[in-house]
Amino acid sequence: MSAEWAIYTKNLSKSFGQKEVLNNCSLSVERGTIYGFLGVNGAGKTTMFKILTGLLSPTMGEVQVLGKDVVRQKADILKYIGSLIEMPVFYEHLSAKENLELHLAYMGEEHADIETTLLNVGLKKTGDQPVSEFSLGMRQRLAIARAMIHQPKLLILDEPINGLDPVGIREMRDLFKNLVEEHKITILFSSHILSEVENIAEKIGVISNGTIVREVMLNELKKDSSFNLEDYFVSTVEEGTNNV
Template identity: 55%
Template sequence: MSDKWIVETDKLRKVFDGVEVIKDCSMHIKQGTIYGFLGMNGAGKTTVFKMLSSLLSPTSGTAKVLGIDITSHSSEVLRNIGSIIEVPIFYEHLSAAENLQVHLGYMNKKNIDIDKTLETVGLPSRDMKPVSTFSLGMRQRLGIARTIIHQPKLLILDEPLNGLDPMGILEMRDLFLNLVRNEGMTILISSHILNDIEHIADSIGIIANGKIIDEVGMAKIKSKTLNSSLEEYFFEKIKEKLEYD
């Protein structure tokens, strides 16, 4: 793996039924950082996430995750990432702990402390209620628990804070920062709530109409040169793109 990039794509494309949904998409994510992936609805964020997670095959271009080509070594990629993409799906008749146990079996991981992981995301470890009784916020917490329990190197999180109350959002932001600083993980995260990204991201990428139009460090956005909030910067870049097109 490159010392610099844990995720690297070059001219990535995805075509569905003759329509180019992702076009000339180049992304660069440093190891041990949080990368905020921003875009309007339908911009292509989830499609990119699915390609990086080997759930979709690119039409053309290249993508490496952990230095591994996602098209030729997808099983190796999957062992080393945790992901929430769209709505997390669970075995509804099983408890939170039982769902995590099934996931660990699938990942061929043993001797993992399930109770500790549940407590980390704010779920009671001894609660045997089926997931079918969980609130949206509890399901989202369980989804996050499932992404981290097998100790992956990269997290790919598509709107992971949906359904959480303000305290839950704060707790998860702190968790993500801890995972990067103390557990050595890297996080690729999307959110429509730009304030959440602004608080935790080291850098951001903005996608519009299937193409990444900007990658920039948060430090630069907040610098004296730009002196912008993330919201101001994001809408300025989207406006420039619309005017250019």
């Protein structure tokens, strides 16, 4: 595998009993870039994310993250990954700061800047307010803070802007771009808000029925003045479905 890839999978498959969820998936995410991973509900996005973060083992195929084999070297990789997958769970009676303190203790990290991280995600003024009183958008902001608090090299985010209002979406967009441009972090994320994918992603991958049917640089697609990501996504998914 080339050292330029933060994530690289080849012929990756995952089955649960007789049900095949991922089939022959090849994914390549270049270091220091933002990659948008697109698919309808149930297409296999979350399963892919769980394999990349070591929560699931592949049935077959090659999976490398940050140049290491996820199955054999998981312990060496996890401290360099931040993730948000499915509905985040917190200690409801504790504040945002206290939740991050516990997370850092679990990670064995001692030098993270909690105050700056909370500021970056818009939670600086929550003080002692317990998470049980947080709105959906505030909980999502805290989940993003938890994913990035230990300054990982790679962020894997499943629907990170879910529940955010337009102002929050713009703030997260600016934050993600800054993390890549200033700190050279790589971001792999999924979102059903295609306009936001188009705003920040450099490359997209489309998964349909468990197979990655297309990987392409967005700037190549945008050379066509009539390009529309929603139309492209729908036609690509339909094409993938018809080829099953």
